[in-house]
Amino acid sequence: MNKISELFAPVIGAKNVITGERLSLRGTGYCAASYDGGVLLTPGSAQDVSEICRLAAEHGLAIVPHGGLTGLVQGTATAPGQVALSLEKMNRILDLDPVQGVVTAEAGVTLQQVIDAAEPHGLAPGVDLPSRGSCTLGGLASTNAGGIQAIRYGMARDNILGLEAVLADGTVLDLNNTLLKNNAGYDLKQLFIGSEGTLGIITKITLRLHSRPSSVQTALIGCAGTEDLFQVLASARKAFGGSLLSFEAMWPEFFTQIATHLGNRLVSPDCGIYGVIETGHWGGTEHEDALTAFLAQCFEDGLLQDGTVAQSETQRRTIWQLREDADVIESLCGPCLSYDVGLRLNDIPGYVEQLQERIAKDCPGVGCYVFGHMGDGNLHIMAGPAPDPASHTAIDGAVYGVLQQFAGTTVSAEHGIGLEKRAHLPLSRPEAAIAAMKQLKAALDPKCMLNPGKIFTC
Ligand SMILES: Cc1cc2nc3c(=O)[nH]c(=O)nc-3n(C[C@H](O)[C@H](O)[C@H](O)COP(=O)(O)OP(=O)(O)OC[C@H]3O[C@@H](n4cnc5c(N)ncnc54)[C@H](O)[C@@H]3O)c2cc1C
Numbered sequence: 448m449n450k451i452s453e454l455f456a457p458v459i460g461a462k463n464v465i466t467g468e469r470l471s472l473r474g475t476g477y478c479a480a481s482y483d484g485g486v487l488l489t490p491g492s493a494q495d496v497s498e499i500c501r502l503a504a505e506h507g508l509a510i511v512p513h514g515g516l517t518g519l520v521q522g523t524a525t526a527p528g529q530v531a532l533s534l535e536k537m538n539r540i541l542d543l544d545p546v547q548g549v550v551t552a553e554a555g556v557t558l559q560q561v562i563d564a565a566e567p568h569g570l571a572p573g574v575d576l577p578s579r580g581s582c583t584l585g586g587l588a589s590t591n592a593g594g595i596q597a598i599r600y601g602m603a604r605d606n607i608l609g610l611e612a613v614l615a616d617g618t619v620l621d622l623n624n625t626l627l628k629n630n631a632g633y634d635l636k637q638l639f640i641g642s643e644g645t646l647g648i649i650t651k652i653t654l655r656l657h658s659r660p661s662s663v664q665t666a667l668i669g670c671a672g673t674e675d676l677f678q679v680l681a682s683a684r685k686a687f688g689g690s691l692l693s694f695e696a697m698w699p700e701f702f703t704q705i706a707t708h709l710g711n712r713l714v715s716p717d718c719g720i721y722g723v724i725e726t727g728h729w730g731g732t733e734h735e736d737a738l739t740a741f742l743a744q745c746f747e748d749g750l751l752q753d754g755t756v757a758q759s760e761t762q763r764r765t766i767w768q769l770r771e772d773a774d775v776i777e778s779l780c781g782p783c784l785s786y787d788v789g790l791r792l793n794d795i796p797g798y799v800e801q802l803q804e805r806i807a808k809d810c811p812g813v814g815c816y817v818f819g820h821m822g823d824g825n826l827h828i829m830a831g832p833a834p835d836p837a838s839h840t841a842i843d844g845a846v847y848g849v850l851q852q853f854a855g856t857t858v859s860a861e862h863g864i865g866l867e868k869r870a871h872l873p874l875s876r877p878e879a880a881i882a883a884m885k886q887l888k889a890a891l892d893p894k895c896m897l898n899p900g901k902i903f904t905c
Pocket residue numbers: 477511512513514515516517518519522523534554575576577578581582583584585586587588589590591592593594595643644645647648649650861862865898901
């Protein structure tokens with residue numbers, strides 16, 4: 448370990464090489480093995496990152512990039528002989544152009560920093576996640592994060608205009624760009640978006656910013672079942688078009704745990720499924736009651752059992768807390784496994800029903816809590832307690848076994864593959880596609896020095 452520290456200290460300074468007790472005092476985030484390699488480097492510039500890559504390659508040390516450690520697929524796990532590299536010191540917003548609507552920032556900047564910097568200009572990033580306070584732009588890009596507004600603004604990929612990445616051999620690849628249109632040859636930045644730190648270390652990012660709605664309306668609704676919720680979604684798309692920002696769903700097992708924990712009585716506890724709808728409005732006050740009027744029509748059409756529109760920012764936050772506070776499930780039910788599957792909307796009711804039956808049969812005592820970005824066909828499933836490898840295998844078998852019975856699905860809609868879902872990648876990508884991914888990896892990182900073992904083995 449000392450040898451490794453001595454190797455990097457001359458490049459980035461001894462205080463930026465963290466080992467031993469200093470390392471053990473740090474939180475490991477959502478990946479318990481984040482620091483199992485025993486060394487964390489905190490460079491301050493792309494040049495530092497480049498030097499680290501060169502040295503690491505020379506000495507056969509693999510590098511695992513770290514952002515805010517909110518990733519949910521063990522993508523930041525390190526093993527002995529690997530060094531973690533955190534972008535936390537590269538945390539400056541470099542430029543924000545309010546007219547063009549773009550922001551360029553170092554990769555360690557958190558999403559919340561961008562939200563705060565954009566707000567005074569009446570702008571906001573298109574990607575928003577519950578982990579906004581900790582997740583970084585580098586993490587967001589390398590996982591191609593989705594989040595609660597993907598239905599309106601797309602995923603990270605749709606919002607990133609350019610980036611800078613350092614390759615395994617230390618080459619700094621300047622793919623930065625602030626233009627909306629730039630078809631000069633291959634759009635290489637796309638390789639680094641969603642590749643989970645396996646092809647390069649992202650050091651800088653330029654994001655599109657969107658005009659912030661002058662008002663938002665948020666509703667919590669309860670329907671008898673999924674079919675009715677789909678009807679509400681279809682009607683909301685027609686009624687609001689591009690003003691529909693979010694359409695989220697919570698199944699009763701999930702909603703009831705959190706609502707009871709938060710002492711919340713905003714809607715009846717007896718609905719078959721719950722949803723959160725958020726709409727954004729620009730300009731005058733003529734849209735102020737649009738969501739209320741929409742819900743009134745849904746009631747009249749027999750689609751809603753209950754519903755309430757937030758009357759204040761506090762109430763809006765309470766509604767979002769019900770949807771976003773998924774950690775409550777673990778604190779109440781014990782350690783859970785979390786899944787992030789994607790299906791065609793029509794298949795969702797059948798999938799959830801069969802999954803619940805299968806878990807009840809194969810995994811006695813395990814709770815199954817389902818919620819997610821319904822408008823995107825993206826379900827998050829928390830299942831637990833799962834105290835040992837045998838229960839892990841049984842729950843995986845249920846989640847993916849049932850998923851395989853439907854066509855056109857994915858084992859990872861937005862969280863990525865990491866280590867956690869590696870064994871299940873072939874369920875979502877054909878053999879030839881995985882072989883092409885491996886060729887790409889071999890071309891850019893032939894010695895497998897960057898985040899080895901994540902997504903697939905090399
Ligand atoms: C409460 C909660 C809610 C969440 N909600 C959502 C959601 O709605 N949608 C969604 O998509 N995700 C969600 N996530 C998952 C997570 O927040 C996102 O994946 C996020 O983008 C990860 O960012 P991070 O900075 O924490 O990355 P980390 O966890 O640090 O890293 C994630 C992966 O990216 C790699 N990486 C990190 N930084 C870099 C870099 N600079 N260059 C190259 N590779 C890098 C890491 O090696 C790792 O493989 C949620 C997580 C939590 C805890």
